[in-house]
Structures are given as C-alpha cells and as structure tokens.
Amino acid sequence: MNILAIDTSNETMGVAVIKDGQVSGEYITNVKKNHSVRLLPAIDQVMRDTDVAPNELDQVVVAKGPGSYTGVRIGLSTAKTLAWTLNIPVIAISSLELVAQQAAYYNHQICSFFDARRGLVYTGLYENKESAALSTVWDETNILFVEWLEQLVQRGKKTVFLSPHIDIHRDVILQYMGDLAIIPESIYHVPRPSLLAQIAIDRQADPVHTLTPNYLRLVEAEAKWLENQGKKNNV
Amino acid sequence: MGEFMKKDQYIIAIETSCDETAVAIVKNGTEVISNVVASQIESHKRFGGVVPEIASRHHVEQMTVVLEEAFEQAGLTIKDMDAITVTEGPGLVGALLVGVNTAKTLAFANNKPIIGVHHIAGHIYANRLEKEFNFPLLALVVSGGHTELILMKEHGSFEIIGETRDDAAGEAYDKVARTLQLPYPGGPMIDKLAAEGKETIDFPRAWLEDDSYDFSFSGLKSAVINKLHNAEQRNEELKKEDIAASFQASVVEVLSEKTYRAAMEHNVKQVIVAGGVAANRGLRQALEDKFKETSMELLIPPLHLCTDNAAMIAAAGSIAFEQGHRAGLDLNANPSLSLEVYSDRKK
Numbered sequence A: 001m002n003i004l005a006i007d008t009s010n011e012t013m014g015v016a017v018i019k020d021g022q023v024s025g026e027y028i029t030n031v032k033k034n035h036s037v038r039l040l041p042a043i044d045q046v047m048r049d050t051d052v053a054p055n056e057l058d059q060v061v062v063a064k065g066p067g068s069y070t071g072v073r074i075g076l077s078t079a080k081t082l083a084w085t086l087n088i089p090v091i092a093i094s095s096l097e098l099v100a101q102q103a104a105y106y107n108h109q110i111c112s113f114f115d116a117r118r119g120l121v122y123t124g125l126y127e128n129k130e131s132a133a134l135s136t137v138w139d140e141t142n143i144l145f146v147e148w149l150e151q152l153v154q155r156g157k158k159t160v161f162l163s164p165h166i167d168i169h170r171d172v173i174l175q176y177m178g179d180l181a182i183i184p185e186s187i188y189h190v191p192r193p194s195l196l197a198q199i200a201i202d203r204q205a206d207p208v209h210t211l212t213p214n215y216l217r218l219v220e221a222e223a224k225w226l227e228n229q230g231k232k233n234n235v
Numbered sequence B: 001m002g003e004f005m006k007k008d009q010y011i012i013a014i015e016t017s018c019d020e021t022a023v024a025i026v027k028n029g030t031e032v033i034s035n036v037v038a039s040q041i042e043s044h045k046r047f048g049g050v051v052p053e054i055a056s057r058h059h060v061e062q063m064t065v066v067l068e069e070a071f072e073q074a075g076l077t078i079k080d081m082d083a084i085t086v087t088e089g090p091g092l093v094g095a096l097l098v099g100v101n102t103a104k105t106l107a108f109a110n111n112k113p114i115i116g117v118h119h120i121a122g123h124i125y126a127n128r129l130e131k132e133f134n135f136p137l138l139a140l141v142v143s144g145g146h147t148e149l150i151l152m153k154e155h156g157s158f159e160i161i162g163e164t165r166d167d168a169a170g171e172a173y174d175k176v177a178r179t180l181q182l183p184y185p186g187g188p189m190i191d192k193l194a195a196e197g198k199e200t201i202d203f204p205r206a207w208l209e210d211d212s213y214d215f216s217f218s219g220l221k222s223a224v225i226n227k228l229h230n231a232e233q234r235n236e237e238l239k240k241e242d243i244a245a246s247f248q249a250s251v252v253e254v255l256s257e258k259t260y261r262a263a264m265e266h267n268v269k270q271v272i273v274a275g276g277v278a279a280n281r282g283l284r285q286a287l288e289d290k291f292k293e294t295s296m297e298l299l300i301p302p303l304h305l306c307t308d309n310a311a312m313i314a315a316a317g318s319i320a321f322e323q324g325h326r327a328g329l330d331l332n333a334n335p336s337l338s339l340e341v342y343s344d345r346k347k
Ligand SMILES: [Zn+2]
Pocket: B119, B123, B143, B275, B276, B307, B308
C-alpha cells in the first residue's frame, strides 16, 4: 500500500510517501515561496527517492484547509487530478486536524489555529481518544481569537496550542489562558505531511469530482450579496 | 503511404484563465475532437462582473468533471495524448493556477510532455480550427482584456504592431453597458441595441499619430458617459439604441480602419479576427465591407470559438509541441505573460 500525502495549505509545503504504514520519504519546507512552482518537482523527487512510480500509488491524502485559499487550491487540484487520472481514492483531511495531530501524545486537549488576519483565526479544539486520529471537541470555525480564548478559559482545562503562526499570538494566549496554556517549542508547530496518512487510516474516501477545499469563509463579495438579499427579503 | 505515413497527433488543453473551466482535445492541430466549456456566467452575474476568488473556487469544483467529459466525448484516454497543454497566462492568477497545476499533475502521472500556452496565441489559433493559415497574416485581437494588432510571419511567431494605450475595446463596451444599466455581460447587449438604433451622435474617434496602429478608448468612454450625464441634467430623453449605435460606430470604425491600413502596409494574405468581441456583428460587418474588394482573406471564427475555450489553446499548443517547446514540472501561472516573450521562446 503506497500513499502520497500532500500539504500546501499554509507556508509549510509538505510531501510524504508512506509504504505499508512506514514513512518512506518526507519533504518539508517552511519558507514563503511559491507552492505552485515547487509542489510537483517535490512530489517527483520524493517518489523517485522512494522508488514509487505514479501508477504504483494506491491512495492520495491531502490537507484541504483552512489556510491560504491559493495554497489549498494547489494541493486539492493536484490531489484530485492524481486520484482521477490514476483511478485511486483521495482522502481530504482538515489542515487544523493535521497540525493538532502533532500533539496527539499529550494528555490534554489541543487547540490548533491559523492566523486569518484582523484578529481572526481559523481554529478547532481536539482531544486524544486512543484511535488513529484525534476526536473533535469543538468544530473548526473562523472566529476572533479573543472570543475563542474566552470560551476556552471558561472550559477551564489545560490546553496545548499549536500553530505555524504561534509567535504572532503567543502573548494573547498567555494573557487569557495563563497557566492553562501549554505552548510547545517552535519545532512542533510545523505540520508533518506523513501524519495525514495516519489520520486517514479510518476515514472514508472522498468523491473525487465534488471534493472541495474547506475555506471556512465565504468570498467577501458573496457574503455582502447574501447580506443584501437578506435585507431585501425582510422588507 | 507506408513507412513515412505520419502518426496522428492528439493534444489536450486546459483553459482556466478567467471564468470558464474548459478542456478540449484537438487532432493534428486543426480538428476538434472534443471541446467542453463549463461557464460560470450565472454565478458572476449577480456581482455585475467576474469575482476572481469565486472564479478560482468554481474551477476547483469543475475541473475533473470537465476533464472526464472531454475524454468521454472524444472516446479517447490520456494514453492517446501526445502532450498536455495549458493556458499559462495572461489571466487571473488564482484561476490560472488551478489549470496549470491540474495540467502538470496529468503530465507527471502519465509521463507526458507539458507545454504552457499564451492565451492570446490561443485566440488567434482558434481560426486554424476552421482554415489553414497563410502567412504573413494579421490578427486583430479584441476582448475584455485585449485590443491588439498582431503580425504573424510564420507559425508560433507573434509581433505586436498595435495595442491599446488605455482601455481594451471589450472593457469600454462593459463600462458603457453599465452606464446604460444593461444586464451583465453588457457587450453583446450593446451590439444588439446598436442594430436597432441609429448613429445620431458623433462620438470622437481616437486615431492617435498618423503612423500608429495603437488604440485608445478611454476618451470615447468618457464622451458617452458625459453625453448621458448632460442629457439627464437637461431632462432630455436619449434613446439607448441610438447611444449604443453611435458608440459602436466609433469603436468599429477605428478598429476596422486601423486593421485595414496595417493589412495593406504589411501586404498580408489573411486577416484574422479573434477574441470575445469578434462575435460583435457590427465589427464583423464593417470588416467584411472593408476587405471585400481586396485579395486578402478575412477569417472570423464561429461564436463558440471566439469566446474562451480550450480547443484554441490545443490548436496553439499543437504548434508549440511541433516546434519543440516544453515546460518543466515547475511551470507556473503567469498572469502578465507577454506575447512577445512567449513568441521568443520558439526561436
Ligand atoms: Zn480570452
């Protein structure tokens, strides 16, 4: 069983080949460079190095967002096309779940998040349930971080915070959570793509044609349009 | 016959530069085997124009569906293809990226060559799906983003001899349509109204310098807007049909006259009209009248080949493939790809 895992949803670009449950090859960069230029060359390199030809792939796993709209689309376009042309299943995993998986062996709940500008974050809350993947405590959402932190404080539990954008938000986390916050060293915040295959173990395949990124946010023009429609209908 | 018989060439193309998700398969550069276009026009209508982020989202939703349909209609598989071609630019970057990454993945997974194609080269080559090229030829490219006169001396070589200094012709159409409060997309509506109206207003024609084949439509656009504005203040009723007819007369006269002069100067054998505005009936008629008495052949593609489609990209890609152009897996979308840079690649 050969699995290709792809994550391009944020600054981190990750590609992994997993053979029969073993990580055979993994490539990660954490630089602000163009995913579109580098993703396929990276896939090509990792697959060559691990002696897996495209037609020997059995499954594709991809991080489906939230994250950079463009980044997520590059990953999904690549994963969907591979699955379609090779006629193999594709499994899409939340990018927040992938980041949270890095702390799967902590005995605490895990809050992973991505910065979404203007005080907003994409975030979710997870906990370890001794299965292949974490279980969701609070569904992922696009929310003001301080609002989310207020709710977490009320829950009153120790929480592990994981995010590639941890440095921007470290102070506010500590300000709200105090001793309840556990923030691991920076190395743990960069997601490893091979973990996508781990999470996918007990997931169903997604339908290739209708699989879409998980943007967690409407396009601004669309949100405004819906708002105006609502106003019209209330008159 | 026999050992020298040339094998048929099959090229697949993907085009996602704006709001159409399109895939086509073309045989030997001239024969359309399948040509699938998923239009998003209904989705963008409510915003009065294309919203780039929404276009990009739709492309991801429709891409594999359109791919599958193109192969099904053709009764072929990816194994039959000689190369994968894709619109590399110009266009909306987020939209282009979906096509480019899909094309690269297809090429990688099936071990096929990948070639990036210039969108405007595609519009010009749409004509080769109807009629073989005869060089030198002159192409008038008119669309929402382009107004250019391009001289071609041979396949794959493009020399821009005139271009717009401000708005594209299609852009001027859209802006005037919006001022007249016509539904989106406004260009075809103006063409329709113009046919019903009379040229009652003498709008300016921007000829620029005597020897220039460049265009300018911003002055005309302002003149139309001012005219409407003044009429409104004086409570004067202007017929929309007449405004449309007068505006269109100005655009069409400049486009057809400059095309005619350039064609004469360069002594071309064919004149090609390409791009979305090539569907405009007023423009078609004016060009037909101009070139009727000449020995030059005027080619205007049928409507479905004027608007964005992938068959035209495959047609241009077929030549690029024959000329040995290849991209790597690091091919990127290039939203401002210049036609001359693209042209130089093949030397
Ligand atoms: Zn176009």
